[in-house]
Amino acid sequence: xxxxxxxxxxxxxxxxxxxxxxxxxxxxxxxxxxxxxxxxxxxxxxxxxxxxxxxxxxxxxxxxxxxxxxxxxxxxxxxxxxxxxxxxxxxxxxxxxxxxxxxxxxxxxxxxxxxxxxxxxxxxxxxxxxxxxxxxxxxxxxxxxxxxxxxxxxxxxxxxxxxxxxxxxxxxxxxxxxxxxxxxxxxxxxxxxxxxxxxxxxxxxxxxxxxxxxxxxxxxxxxxxxxxxxxxxxxxxxxxxxxxxxxxxxxxxxxxxxxxxxxxxxxxxxxxxxxxxxxxxxxxxxxxxxxxxxxxxxxxxxxxxxxxxxxxxxxxxxxxxxxxxxxxxxxxxxxxxxxxxxxxxxxxxxxxxxxxxxxxxxxxxxxxxxxxxxxxxxxxxxxxxxxxxxxxxxxxxxxxxxxxxxxxxxxxxxxxxxxxxxxxxxxxxxxxxxxxxxxxxxxxxxxxxxxxxxxxxxxxxxxxxxxxxxxxxxxxxxxxxxxxxxxxxxxxxxxxxxxxxxxxxxxxxxxxxxxxxxxxxxxxxxxxx
Amino acid sequence: xxxxxxxxxxxxxxxxxxxxxxxxxxxxxxxxxxxxxxxxxxxxxxxxxxxxxxxxxxxxxxxxxxxxxxxxxxxxxxxxxxxxxxxxxxxxxxxxxxxxxxxxxxxxxxxxxxxxxxxxxxxxxxxxxxx
Numbered sequence: 330x331x332x333x334x335x336x337x338x339x340x341x342x343x344x345x346x347x348x349x350x351x352x353x354x355x356x357x358x359x360x361x362x363x364x365x366x367x368x369x370x371x372x373x374x375x376x377x378x379x380x381x382x383x384x385x386x387x388x389x390x391x392x393x394x395x396x397x398x399x400x401x402x403x404x405x406x407x408x409x410x411x412x413x414x415x416x417x418x419x420x421x422x423x424x425x426x427x428x429x430x431x432x433x434x435x436x437x438x439x440x441x442x443x444x445x446x447x448x449x450x451x452x453x454x455x456x457x458x459x460x461x462x463x464x465x466x467x468x469x470x471x472x473x474x475x476x477x478x479x480x481x482x483x484x485x486x487x488x489x490x491x492x493x494x495x496x497x498x499x500x501x502x503x504x505x506x507x508x509x510x511x512x513x514x515x516x517x518x519x520x521x522x523x524x525x526x527x528x529x530x531x532x533x534x535x536x537x538x539x540x541x542x543x544x545x546x547x548x549x550x551x552x553x554x555x556x557x558x559x560x561x562x563x564x565x566x567x568x569x570x571x572x573x574x575x576x577x578x579x580x581x582x583x584x585x586x587x588x589x590x591x592x593x594x595x596x597x598x599x600x601x602x603x604x605x606x607x608x609x610x611x612x613x614x615x616x617x618x619x620x621x622x623x624x625x626x627x628x629x630x631x632x633x634x635x636x637x638x639x640x641x642x643x644x645x646x647x648x649x650x651x652x653x654x655x656x657x658x659x660x661x662x663x664x665x666x667x668x669x670x671x672x673x674x675x676x677x678x679x680x681x682x683x684x685x686x687x688x689x690x691x692x693x694x695x696x697x698x699x700x701x702x703x704x705x706x707x708x709x710x711x712x713x714x715x716x717x718x719x720x721x722x723x724x725x726x727x728x729x730x731x732x733x734x735x736x737x738x739x740x741x742x743x744x745x746x747x748x749x750x751x752x753x754x755x756x757x758x759x760x761x762x763x764x765x766x767x768x769x770x771x772x773x774x775x776x777x778x779x780x781x782x783x784x785x786x787x788x789x790x791x792x793x794x795x796x797x798x799x800x801x802x803x804x805x806x807x808x809x810x811x812x813x814x815x816x817x818x819x820x821x822x823x824x825x826x827x828x829x830x831x832x833x834x835x836x837x838x839x840x841x842x843x844x845x846x847x848x849x850x851x852x853x854x855x856x857x858x
Numbered sequence: 859x860x861x862x863x864x865x866x867x868x869x870x871x872x873x874x875x876x877x878x879x880x881x882x883x884x885x886x887x888x889x890x891x892x893x894x895x896x897x898x899x900x901x902x903x904x905x906x907x908x909x910x911x912x913x914x915x916x917x918x919x920x921x922x923x924x925x926x927x928x929x930x931x932x933x934x935x936x937x938x939x940x941x942x943x944x945x946x947x948x949x950x951x952x953x954x955x956x957x958x959x960x961x962x963x964x965x966x967x968x969x970x971x972x973x974x975x976x977x978x979x980x981x982x983x984x985x986x987x988x989x
Binding site: 381382383384385387388391392395396397398399401402659660661662663698699700703704706707708709710711712713714715716717718719720721722 | 869913916925932934937940947950951952955963970974
């Protein structure tokens with residue numbers, strides 16, 4: 330069989346490679362593959378509270394050996410990229426940095442990609458979300474199910490979000506909620522009819538967490554250290570699937586390379602790039618699946634395909650967050666054993682227009698430490714510290730995701746030095762719609778006993794969800810992809826990451842990235858059989 | 859450096875500042891390029907030797923000049939103190955009883971507002987007083 334090349338080891342790359350490897354094809358998975366060993370060795374495998382009270386070396390991993398964990402500017406984007414996770418955003422070459430004003434363009438060249446530090450929420454896209462796609466939920470469902478079996482998803486099918494998530498085979502037991510999550514959902518339940526009449530539905534999140542032993546991972550130890558370490562291997566990381574793939578004789582993992590372009594040769598494709606250690610690199614294959622992440626895949630395509638038009642659309646879920654006080658919890662005890670990820674989820678669709686609906690995720694703030702909040706306080710450090718000591722146990726962060734659709738003012742270009750340049754400017758009506766629905770949500774928060782302290786808009790691109798540059802369509806137009814992932818006019822190149830998403834619904838996209846990559850990989854395997 | 863760390867500790871911590879924390883503070887200032895950042899700032903002597911002024915200046919800077927070197931140094935010290943087991947207790951949550959929590963929140967909230975107001979006035983006096 331001829332050699333197939335898959336580029337990237339993130340959420341898309343490993344799940345695109347999986348069906349090809351299982352079908353017996355000779356697959357080479359190409360990856361920059363940056364890793365982090367230094368801090369991993371330093372973090373004892375115990376819970377946050379114990380470490381915080383006892384470990385005299387905690388400053389080394391909480392702040393970093395060069396104190397890089399203490400932010401120099403405002404804390405806006407990537408607060409979850411703690412020193413042990415900072416390698417996820419490291420660039421092996423400076424020319425790979427996207428030029429962007431007023432847009433946060435984070436890329437990962439790490440083994441496992443950005444999902445090595447993701448929040449693990451796995452909402453699938455519904456038919457309403459897929460409006461404008463040449464796909465339906467029915468097309469994606471077998472791939473959601475395959476990925477669910479591969480990564481292990483915990484959750485329930487018996488609350489108000491069951492319809493939002495849809496059926497899922499073999500769910501693991503839901504993760505235990507912390508005190509704030511329990512309180513929010515109990516308050517919601519008491520007034521469920523009122524909230525439903527306003528278009529608000531809440532429930533437990535579905536998370537890619539092994540709450541019991543699953544494929545040599547877990548069970549979740551409730552150490553509240555998910556932003557720092559993976560001692561219990563409970564939260565899914567693409568690196569685990571890569572390790573499984575590496576055990577197959579027909580997969581070769583080639584790390585330490587960055588691909589810059591492709592060229593179609595007689596009966597195949599040649600990928601060219603650089604080795605991180607120095608020197609050039611090239612490799613030939615019969616077919617290529619680009620799954621290097623939206624921004625990198627787009628850079629490679631634009632560099633490789635001579636076009637009059639050198640710009641493409643770009644999507645990124647607008648994101649805001651609200652530090653909220655759960656004031657009705659004053660005087661209530663707090664459970665110490667918990668995880669750091671989403672505790673409760675909400676879906677808010679006040680006008681029954683799914684295109685304008687929003688998704689809300691609630692986190693309790695503890696293991697990211699207080700000093701990041703002190704920096705944001707408009708009051709003195711002393712009194713703020715004292716206030717936080719009393720209020721932090723009842724503080725939650727509500728993260729709000731909005732949908733995004735292509736417009737003429739949200740685009741990515743190939744710049745003169747061969748990198749990407751991004752111009753992203755939402756229209757006035759988009760900004761107004763976002764403000765309106767957030768204000769409506771804020772009013773419902775009060776009815777839930779949640780007092781939003783302020784609204785923080787971390788800026789464009791802060792969701793770290795990027796997509797839509799080479800959208801899938803049935804038109805066959807240049808710089809689009811076919812429904813099975815083929816790049817128009819380049820049938821040996823397939824796109825399996827977010828670049829092929831025509832729109833971005835107001836949900837985390839990683840689960841759909843995995844399912845779509847599995848679909849693209851399966852389609853290639855079927856074509857070759 | 860030690861005087862400065864002690865001044866911060868007096869304001870922030872319930873315990874004496876351990877010597878290793880002072881060393882770490884010096885290394886952190888260097889890593890963040892803040893070692894000589896106060897320079898000839900007229901706030902410096904007032905802060906270090908008149909501890910009553912420190913919380914007022916800090917609160918005044920919080921809103922007007924959140925990136926001022928003094929405040930960045932204080933935040934760096936707070937981060938170091940929070941991640942040292944000998945001083946972390948000053949950052950751990952208090953008890954959860956309703957009445958003490960409500961009283962403490964009220965007290966510290968009023969204190970925060972008062973120091974912010976007075977601090978801004980003091981900052982104007984210290985920074986712009988005639989030489």
